[in-house]
Amino acid sequence: MPFRVSVPLVLVVAFVAVGLVAGRRDTRGRPDVITIVSSLPRSGSARGQTDVITNGIKLAFHDIGYKLDVTDPGTGEKRTFTLEYLDLDDATAAAGQWTIEQEIANANQARTDPDVMAYIGTYNSGAAKVSMPILNRAGIFMVSPANTAPALTRAGEGERHEPMCYRPTGVVNFARVIPTDDLQGELSVLWARDLGVKKIYILDDNEVYGGGIAAVVKAKCPKYGITVLGHQSIDSKAQEFTPLMTAIKAMAPDLVYFGGTTQTKAGQLLKDMVKVGMTCPMMGPDGCFEKAMIDSAGKDTLEKLPFYATFGGLPIDALTRGKGKEFVDKYTALYKAPPADAYATYGYEAALVTLEAIRRAGKKDRDAIRVAALAVKNFEGATGTWSFDENGDTTNQTMSGSTVVDGAFKFSRALQLPAK
Amino acid sequence: MPLFADTPDPWLTLLQYVILGLTKGSLFALIALGYTMVYGIVELINFAHGNVFMLGSFVALTIFGLVGVEKAGDPFQDAALIVACFVAAIVFCGTLNIAVDRVIYKPLRNAPKLAPLVSAIGVAYIFDNVGLFWGGPQDVNFPNLLPDANLFDETAKIRFTAKDLMVVGVTVPLMLALTVFVKFTSLGTAMRATAQNPVAAQLMGINTETVIATTFAIGGALAGAASVTYGLYVNTISYQIGFQNGLYAFTAAVLGGIGNIPGAVLGALIIGLVTSLGSFYVGERWTSALVFAILIVILVFRPSGLLGSRTREKV
Structure with a gap:
């Protein structure tokens, strides 16, 4: 049989060859441009929060006109970088x-x-576990506006190999501007005690974030004199929980704590509490502190049962002074509406501290920026004055409790551990 | 929760969970009937059925939105609105189901069995995305129009609310009406004949296409009724409820013996009971695993389902 050339095959080979040549990356980059990416769930159910986070990030860049003037501390050379922001969806x-x-x-x-030069993200702690080792090898500074799982940065909080498995090079490159869940868990219990709770029933959604915070709440209850009646994980794919709530009602708790998020059925649990005739309130962590929670639970449900949410920082309506107020004013001026969600502040804060790190490093160098970022101390940001500790955690330890009034979350009180 | 939790009266507790389970099960049954009837007539697993159910709930929600009802108000106005929603969802789902059959399954009637099956999966995905576009990705609140108060005394040991009554009040008459229709009307007889042997039925002068259209219409109508009932009972809908409830309903149909109407109802009630009792006696997070474990065990011993082999007629 004579050798015949297949036309489609030739075309495919040609396309692949062209693709390989054209698709080769430029390994040198553009000398005057610094790109900062964010990786957040931009589609799906967390869209509302990530919209305001990216708005906060853009505001920080907008403030300086996307131009950053730096002075190299070594050589004294002055340069101006053009900032580029890539809003990636995970x-x-x-x-x-x-x-x-x-x-x-x-x-x-x-x-x-x-x-x-920097990576702002992630929103979900589980996602951070995936990208942390990759960015650690690349030496890119990563700062999260929303990851609250303690095991990401501290040993003894999670599995035995955590957090070293996220730092294959041994150096710290991950930091966060939001306080962690262990603190939030303890402050939740403290708030419950102040509300007069004696018996608590704990639920969680069986995920890293929800399960983690529920475990902390459970562990801290005896310290504050609260009896734990029981602890169960729910299947967040289930649609309703009437049988479960019937069982919980029989134990007559003063409070139901749910370690989970709006997306893992916090609203449905509240509805089913009403359905089985429970009258005690429910409390949840910052994953439930969002407008979507009110939408999914329904305003009429929230009129029947109180819902308390803790948040790992201060909500927008508590930012009435200093840099915090300045941020809210600037945000409102740029976007013609105040931030719809408290995470906006943390998006802004993450971008601010990143810019500060680049300024201090004075050059376009991943490692210099990483070192400068983690050395940030007494930083005056929108959430107060704080530092990164040796693990990359913020030293900001003030959290807040909010409750639903007339279909919207209202700042109820600041939460702080008693001085030791 | 410990296994066999210590409660004041174990029998009353058991009764309470049986009531909850039967209520939930009868809701699954309405959806399961659509799977089993269509399978009985054309031997097609209509994977899009659960998604038709989901779209029905969005029809109802859209009506509530247009009228501007967010929570319970004047009881008479609410009742009229609920009836209107039932009618609209039933008509919508019935029509949609017929349309899917006419446009997609009918041209494939004599094609190999896998062709309509794969098309059904495709339709399911299309409907899923319609639902995503219609209602958004998150859970949507469905107005809570029925009172949550216990129909007995609030202090009674057994709880049975207006919502539970509504579920039973919608599902049981519909299932009775379906039984009467299939057993005693001439169209019902034609359906049973088509299910047994389509060619012979056609030779006897039965217009099998009419029978098939009727089957899809009834299946869709039941899904429409189920969708509004579901919304009023659970008070949350999302584009994902089609897949989730469809899976349970399909499982119920297989459990009872697919193609068998009483079997689908029986299978659904068993699934309802397993989820409810499982939640209390085993643990909330194991309920779905339990349902499918029981399915596997039953299918090992009765491969054609609980009632599958006993009766020969499929509808």
Whole structure:
């Protein structure tokens, strides 16, 4: 048989060859441009929060006109970098939430792009676990506006190999501007005690965040004289929990604590409490502190049962002074509406501290920026004056409790551990 | 929760969970009937059925939105609105189901069995995305129009609310009406004949296409009724409820013997009971695992389902 050339095959080979040549990345980058990426679930159910987080980030860049003047501390050379912001999505519309594949792709995009100097993200602690080792090897400074799982930064909080497995090079590159869940868990218990709670029933959604915070709440209850009646995980894919709530009602708790988020059925649990005739309130962590919670639970349900939410920082309506107020005013001026969600402040804060780190490093160098960022002390930001500790955690320890009044979350009180 | 939790009266507790389970089960039954009837007539697993159910709930929600009802108000106005929603969802889902059959399954009637099956999966995804577009990705609150108060005394040991009564009041008459229709009307007889042997039925002068259209209409109508009932009972809907409830309902149909109407109801009631009792006696997070474990065990011993082999007629 004579040798015949298949036309489609030739075309395919040609396309692949052209693609390989054209698709080769420029490994040098653009000398005057610094790219900062964020990786947040921009589609799916967390869209509302990430919209305001990215608004907060953009506001920080907008403030300086996307131009950053720096002085190299070594050589004294003055330069102006153009800032570029890439808003990456680690969720897919089909999944409705972050996916491992998407988060890996984002981390790899940041790693291979020579202009990327910082990575703002993630929103979900589970997603951070995926991208942290990749960015750690690349030496990129990563700062999260929303990850609250303690095991990401501190030993003894999670599995035995945590957090060293996220730092394969041994150096710290991950920091966060939001306080962690262990503190939030203890402050929740403190607040419950102040509300007069004696018996508590604990539920969680069986996820890293929800399960983690529920475990802390459970562990801290004896310290504050509260009896734990029981602790169960729910299946967040289930649609209603009438049988479960019937069982809990029989134990007559003073409070039901749910370690979980709006997306893992906090609203439905509240509805089913009403359905079985319970009258005690429910408390949840910051994953429930959002407008979506009120929408999914329904305003009429929230009139029947009080709902308390803790938040790892101060909500917008508590930012009445100093830099916090300044931030709210600037945000309102730029977006023609005040921030719809408290995470806006943390998006802004993460971007601010990143800019500060680049300024201090004085050059476009991933490692210099990482070192400068983690050395930030007494930083005056929108959430107060704080520092990064040796693990990359913020030293800001003030949290807040809010409750629903007339269909909206209202700041109820600041929460702080009693002085030791 | 410990296994066999210590409660004042174990029998009353058991009764309470049986009531909850049967209520939930009868809701699954309405959806399961649509799977089993369509399978009985055309031997197709209509995967899009659960998604038709989901779209029905959005029809009802849209009506509530248009009227501007967010919470319970004047009881007579609410009752009229609920009836209107039932009618609208039933008509919508019935029509949609017929349309899907006409446009997608009918041209594939004589194609290999896998072709309509894969098309059904495709339709399910299309409807899922319509629902995503319609209602958004998050859970949506469905107005809580029925009182949550116990129909007995608030202090009574057994709790049975207006919502539970509504579920039973919608599902049981519909299932009775369906039984009467299939057993005693000429169209029902034609359906049973088509289910047994479509070619012979056609030779006897039965218009099998009419029978198939009727089957899809009835299945869709039941899904429409189920969707409003679900919304009023659970008070939350999202585009994902189609897949989740569809899976349970399909499981119920298989458990009871797919193609068998009483079987689907029986299977659904068993699933309702397993989720409810499982939640109390085993643990909330194991309920779905338990349902499918029981499905596997039953299918090992009775491969054609609980009632599948006993009766020969499929509808």
